[in-house]
Amino acid sequence: MAATRGGSGGGATTSGCGLKRRYAPQDHEDRILRTLLLWDMTNEDQHSTEDQCGRFWNGVELLKDATEKKHSLPTGLESIDTLLGGGLRQGQLTEITGPSSYGKTQICLHSASNVAAKQMGVVMYLDTSNSFSPSRVATIIYGTSDQFGQRGFELQPKDARFKSVMRSIICESVFDIFALFEVLHQLEVSLLNDKVNNGGSKVCLLIIDSISSLLAPIIGGKYPQGRSMMISVAMILKKLADEHNLSVLVTNHMVSAGNGAVKPALGESWKAVPHVRLVISRECESNICTATVLKHTLLASGRTAKFVVPS
């Protein structure tokens, strides 16, 4: 199985698809500077001055960008794919927000399994809270958890289909913002190499479950530079999505807003970042969830779709 679950506390970690990251623990400021320097070096090597400075787009170019270049990667959850007009749009960042156990990870795992099973490309799954579960992926692929029964997950040699899916999912544990910067940098280098080498099976879907677990702790109080780091992450993700036609899917958990209400952990300054935002609600004592479009580049907000999660 190519999926690896490396730690993020230091040393070296190697993942599938030739992705490799290596760093020694340093103090935080050194790590920020070093990471941002790596991005600058990559950009100097690979991009023209026009790319670096940015440019203005006219209406025709914007229309072309919105309608021609981008396709969607189906999540495999039919109702959600219909809701989103085909699935997770390539070149865009999609966010799912909702309270705990409302199916955010379920949508991530479904999307990863479906894209991998249909051999649409490689899926990079950045797991910030140990939510990636091979047995859940197996249940999604086979549509039942019976074969794993009380004994838990057992991979049999005959599970060739399962192995082929897992081979196309790179899972990396990322437990802090610095590790995230480094993984994203390695991903960009790998994608640029793929472009140059005309690589066959390249990453087409990047999932971060959950991005709020990495960003929420650094916003405010203790980290004065937290907000700018959050915006840097947002810019890097959108740049990767745009330049490599990736679908980026992130989850944003919810926290208490007082009086029993909840709100997304990444609030006002984040909400402008995603191209598409879905909020999940769940019926009381039921495993039926509802996804509602909060924001979409092409579709009206307020549209809903129901889907089922394991009880």
Ligand SMILES: Nc1ncnc2c1ncn2[C@@H]1O[C@H](COP(=O)(O)OP(=O)(O)OP(=O)(O)O)[C@@H](O)[C@H]1O
């Ligand atoms: N390992 C598992 N196997 C089967 N079902 C699970 C597993 N983990 C969670 N579930 C169930 O799947 C449903 C959706 O959970 P999911 O993990 O997708 O929620 P979530 O919104 O990602 O929650 P969180 O924010 O706590 O990560 C829940 O009813 C949960 O009980």
